[in-house]
Amino acid sequence: MVKNTKYGNTDIDYTIQYAERKTLSIEVYPNLNVNVIAPLDASSEDIEQKILKRAAWIVKQKSYFESFLPRIPQREYVAGETHLYLGRRYVLKLRIAENESVKLKAGNIVISAPDLNPNKMKLLLGAWYYRHAERRFQIIMKDAFLRFNSQKLRFPEYELKRMKNRWGSCTPSGKIIINPEIIKAPSKCIEYVIIHELCHLVHPNHSKAFFQLLEEKMPDWEKWKMKLELMLA
Numbered sequence: 001m002v003k004n005t006k007y008g009n010t011d012i013d014y015t016i017q018y019a020e021r022k023t024l025s026i027e028v029y030p031n032l033n034v035n036v037i038a039p040l041d042a043s044s045e046d047i048e049q050k051i052l053k054r055a056a057w058i059v060k061q062k063s064y065f066e067s068f069l070p071r072i073p074q075r076e077y078v079a080g081e082t083h084l085y086l087g088r089r090y091v092l093k094l095r096i097a098e099n100e101s102v103k104l105k106a107g108n109i110v111i112s113a114p115d116l117n118p119n120k121m122k123l124l125l126g127a128w129y130y131r132h133a134e135r136r137f138q139i140i141m142k143d144a145f146l147r148f149n150s151q152k153l154r155f156p157e158y159e160l161k162r163m164k165n166r167w168g169s170c171t172p173s174g175k176i177i178i179n180p181e182i183i184k185a186p187s188k189c190i191e192y193v194i195i196h197e198l199c200h201l202v203h204p205n206h207s208k209a210f211f212q213l214l215e216e217k218m219p220d221w222e223k224w225k226m227k228l229e230l231m232l233a
């Protein structure tokens, strides 16, 4: 059951799990769920008090995840507009042609089609991004996975899925989900998101141990996280 506590103007939703233990602990998961693990005899007032006491920390943890919100500006799919691919900006060129195609050519993304309707351009370019995302993520995933040799993970199932507010996520069963939109960011940023999610296969939360592992697998992760957030603004 989801409970709710107000902290100033902020609503904190959380679930409670009772366990044979002496102290109460709070976990914030990458999907923004807050879970309280409470001793069997804890009252709901005890729990609420603890939530309020740790509220600032909970909000901070949640905003850390929310900072992953992709902020890609709207596009109109008209000639001259710029579009990102692997961190570089390309100018859109539209050509009337018998056959449909999308090609990268000297700083341009050239879309050819019998008619240049913006909705059609959006579909063609979207499909092109998706195909490239599939290929690129596979290469980066295989490469990043090699760094996790000592963790003895099995190669994770992963899928591409457009998400409104996340670059990547990890399901409780260990499936990694990557937002194909991230193909617009530099390779290293994609690598960061994938390594971040691979670390979640070991630590499902953002604990100290999680960040230690992330630091070990990608010492300059913060630089790429920052770049990701800035470049798509």
Ligand SMILES: [Zn+2]
Pocket: 030, 196, 200, 206
């Ligand atoms: Zn995470």
